[in-house]
Amino acid sequence: MNSLALSIDGLTVSFGAFKAIDNLSLTLDYGEIRAIIGPNGAGKTTLLDVITGKSSPRTGRVTLSGAGDLLAKSEPEIALSGVGRKFQKPSIFEALTVRENLRLATRARERSIFGEMVRHLEEREEEKIDSVLDTIDMVDADRRRAGELSHGQKQWLEIGMLLIQEPKVLLLDEPVAGMSDDETERTAALVKALRGPERALVVVEHDMSFVEEIADLVTVLHEGRLLVQGDMATVKSDPRVIEVYLGR
Amino acid sequence: MFDQLFSPPGSATRPAPPVAPLALLLAFLGLASILSGWTGIGPSPYFLNLIGQVAAFGMLAISLDLIWGYAGVLSLGHGLYFAIGGYLIAMHMVKVSYLLTSTPPDFMLFMGWDELPGYYAGLEWFPYTLLLIITISALVAFIFGFISFRSRVSGVYFAIISQALVYVAMLLFFRNDTGFGGNNGMTGFTEILGQPLGERATIAGLTGASLLAAAMALAVASRVVRSRYGHMLMAIRDDEPRLRFLGYETLWLKLGVWTLSAVIAAIAGMLYVPQVGIVNPRVLSPELSIEIAVWVAIGGRGTLVGAFLGAVLITTAKFILTAIAPDLWPFILSLLVLVVVVALPNGLFGSGETLRTRISQLATRRAARQAEGART
Ligand SMILES: Nc1ncnc2c1ncn2[C@@H]1O[C@H](COP(=O)(O)OP(=O)(O)O)[C@@H](O)[C@H]1O
Ligand SMILES: [Mg+2]
Numbered sequence: 001m002n003s004l005a006l007s008i009d010g011l012t013v014s015f016g017a018f019k020a021i022d023n024l025s026l027t028l029d030y031g032e033i034r035a036i037i038g039p040n041g042a043g044k045t046t047l048l049d050v051i052t053g054k055s056s057p058r059t060g061r062v063t064l065s066g067a068g069d070l071l072a073k074s075e076p077e078i079a080l081s082g083v084g085r086k087f088q089k090p091s092i093f094e095a096l097t098v099r100e101n102l103r104l105a106t107r108a109r110e111r112s113i114f115g116e117m118v119r120h121l122e123e124r125e126e127e128k129i130d131s132v133l134d135t136i137d138m139v140d141a142d143r144r145r146a147g148e149l150s151h152g153q154k155q156w157l158e159i160g161m162l163l164i165q166e167p168k169v170l171l172l173d174e175p176v177a178g179m180s181d182d183e184t185e186r187t188a189a190l191v192k193a194l195r196g197p198e199r200a201l202v203v204v205e206h207d208m209s210f211v212e213e214i215a216d217l218v219t220v221l222h223e224g225r226l227l228v229q230g231d232m233a234t235v236k237s238d239p240r241v242i243e244v245y246l247g248r
Numbered sequence: 249m250f251d252q253l254f255s256p257p258g259s260a261t262r263p264a265p266p267v268a269p270l271a272l273l274l275a276f277l278g279l280a281s282i283l284s285g286w287t288g289i290g291p292s293p294y295f296l297n298l299i300g301q302v303a304a305f306g307m308l309a310i311s312l313d314l315i316w317g318y319a320g321v322l323s324l325g326h327g328l329y330f331a332i333g334g335y336l337i338a339m340h341m342v343k344v345s346y347l348l349t350s351t352p353p354d355f356m357l358f359m360g361w362d363e364l365p366g367y368y369a370g371l372e373w374f375p376y377t378l379l380l381i382i383t384i385s386a387l388v389a390f391i392f393g394f395i396s397f398r399s400r401v402s403g404v405y406f407a408i409i410s411q412a413l414v415y416v417a418m419l420l421f422f423r424n425d426t427g428f429g430g431n432n433g434m435t436g437f438t439e440i441l442g443q444p445l446g447e448r449a450t451i452a453g454l455t456g457a458s459l460l461a462a463a464m465a466l467a468v469a470s471r472v473v474r475s476r477y478g479h480m481l482m483a484i485r486d487d488e489p490r491l492r493f494l495g496y497e498t499l500w501l502k503l504g505v506w507t508l509s510a511v512i513a514a515i516a517g518m519l520y521v522p523q524v525g526i527v528n529p530r531v532l533s534p535e536l537s538i539e540i541a542v543w544v545a546i547g548g549r550g551t552l553v554g555a556f557l558g559a560v561l562i563t564t565a566k567f568i569l570t571a572i573a574p575d576l577w578p579f580i581l582s583l584l585v586l587v588v589v590v591a592l593p594n595g596l597f598g599s600g601e602t603l604r605t606r607i608s609q610l611a612t613r614r615a616a617r618q619a620e621g622a623r624t
Contacts, residue, residue, distance in 0.1 A: 079495035091490040093483040116477040
């Protein structure tokens with residue numbers, strides 16, 4: 001059995017009277033790639049918001065192994081404890097070059113503004129950037145301005161920025177939305193290459209063939225609750241899943 | 249429509265103009281001006297004084313570009329910090345002449361005060377005045393910035409609040425019982441650092457100091473924006489949440505540059521007031537604060553050089569045009585703003601498309617439209 005990376009207990013998130021997440025519990029293990037699927041409005045993005053500190057729940061607990069209770073921490077603190085998140089729409093720093101984006105992601109410990117003014121990365125850190133560039137297959141785009149990249153490249157760059165930080169839990173919100181078939185395939189290969197014994201990967205996605213290709217375990221959310229969980233074959237043949245997807 | 253105000257300056261196909269040549273030129277002119285004061289050779293005091301005033305405005309533009317052009321924080325209230333520097337140096341000069349003549353200035357006699365209020369204590373010392381200018385502007389900026397940035401006020405809302413703050417300050421300074429001269433402000437200064445203000449050597453010295461200070465401001469700002477910290481600021485402008493989720497507490501990063509910007513603006517105000525010989529609540533009017541943003545927008549956000557040159561261009565044009573046709577100035581300014589917004593979103597010296605490519609772009613688009621029209 002793998003060891004526990006993240007556990008969510010009895011989580012409820014409400015916006016007014018509406019419960020976007022309703023008493024949800026789930027756990028993530030190191031080494032796994034988990035897909036979270038569900039119709040629009042199921043609460044997938046909201047779940048990521050809570051884990052990363054963007055929204056606070058009404059009740060429940062979110063615990064990261066080795067870092068304790070995440071709900072007590074601010075967004076930057078959660079990021080520094082090892083949770084990386086890719087946003088649904090590509091979020092990168094357009095005015096900076098690809099390498100400069102990755103340099104900003106290089107963040108070992110808290111430094112003062114004056115410290116940052118004079119800081120240059122060490123050789124070891126630049127080498128790590130090189131290896132990440134290689135992983136996301138963007139070695140040649142090194143000096144390009146991030147704003148000029150294609151949609152797919154922006155998504156990969158954002159994933160690359162997270163990889164620099166060596167997150168324990170990596171959350172990807174719809175990484176292949178808007179990608180061409182070719183780009184989707186390359187992203188699937190990239191995601192699979194990111195699997196590691198010290199990392200849990202979570203992919204929120206709509207694209208079923210993509211999910212089928214990458215995921216070990218699929219969690220289906222519906223109206224903020226866990227509907228079904230299992231491998232893709234089980235999930236696909238589950239009548240409840242078919243019902244929420246094919247609709248009333 | 250407002251998005252454009254905060255988005256990064258266009259897709260850069262051309263690098264921003266380098267800062268070093270301008271900084272060196274300003275430093276050279278500054279030294280030349282001081283030399284001209286000593287030797288008595290060179291331009292008329294009137295002309296020297298104009299250059300000095302323009303340099304102070306250029307420095308003010310640099311301070312705004314630092315936060316707006318790089319960190320994406322638009323302040324429409326930077327006159328506040330300019331005024332802090334201006335009023336404190338005026339108080340210094342008032343205190344000095346009070347000690348020489350032992351009569352308080354007219355605005356205090358008018359109030360029936362026969363000595364200066366307690367908070368003028370120590371202001372006869374210039375180093376103490378300078379220290380106050382730096383600490384008060386930094387403190388006011390820090391408190392205002394902390395409250396706003398911590399509550400995640402940004403964009404248009406921040407711009408509006410910053411303007412409200414300068415407006416409140418203006419109302420306060422209009423009052424006669426505050427000891428700051430009320431409506432009429434403070435004037436009638438006689439000397440600075442022991443030098444009579446009317447003399448050419450003093451005028452040249454002040455101009456030189458303003459040019460040197462502007463050069464310094466350019467050098468400091470450019471050092472900041474090219475550092476790793478500068479990249480963080482641009483990252484805040486482009487996508488602040490992304491930076492937070494990479495583990496940076498952006499509150500402190502923003503507060504740092506915001507405070508630096510306020511101090512630069514205050515020093516510009518300190519240099520400006522002795523040169524015009526008056527300070528009154530009009531430096532706190534929303535118009536001045538908006539005008540600063542106009543200089544930066546016209547020159548080009550996020551370039552420093554563009555911001556400085558924008559201020560030089562517009563204030564020079566204003567000096568000339570308000571002398572010839574004072575009523576026309578507001579219209580000309582509005583027209584310029586429109587031209588920049590429509591035709592040159594990155595400003596005259598901004599990165600991105602050059603003026604020429606932009607004009608040819610507009611021309612081709614027009615031609616295409618006409619061709620379209622001809623077909624239908
Ligand atoms: N800030 C918010 N305020 C109000 N309702 C919200 C907010 N964020 C999300 N919701 C609602 O919560 C539900 C879940 O949204 P979300 O988590 O984005 O779904 P998805 O599974 O498609 O990512 C939706 O009905 C959405 O309208
Ligand atoms: Mg979503």
